[in-house]
Amino acid sequence: MQSKTAPATITTLPAMSYGQMLEQVRYNGAYPTCERAEQVVSAVLAALGRRITGEERVELAARLPREAARIFAAEIPGTEELTGWAFVRDLASRTGGTLATTRWDVGSVLGVVARIAGPALLDRVLAQLPSGYAILFGRAELTQAA
Secondary structure, rough: OOOOOOOHHHHOOOOHHHHHHHHHHHHHHHHHHHHHHHHHHHHHHHHHHHHHHHHHHHHHHHOOOOOHHHHHOOOOOOOOOOOHHHHHHHHHHOOOOOOHHHHHHHHHHHHHHHHOHHHHHHHHHHOOOOOOOOOOOOOOOOOOOO
């Protein structure tokens, strides 16, 4: 006879360390130093933290390396909806970067975040965001024909 016990609590551990995340971003973005990659990761994760809410926010924070999760979760989500392009423009204005370099930075970081999140969570995150974010995460944005 099987004993009835409560299911074990599942604790999600980050798939990679913060150092590994920085190295992947550094490689993807062709940044000259790990310090530069860390600056970019901090700016992009803070901006993303201002966009994502609910269970998706909690799950993504649980999958990110601890240091990255702190940056992401420290931001209070805004109420203004920003398209993907407006997200890039907003981040460029906050960091003083050009639109082109900021777009590059966003793609370098969010491509790694997409791999950490996994396809199912990323689908839910993208469903929560306005249009234009899929491409920032390295995905094609599919639209329905009229």
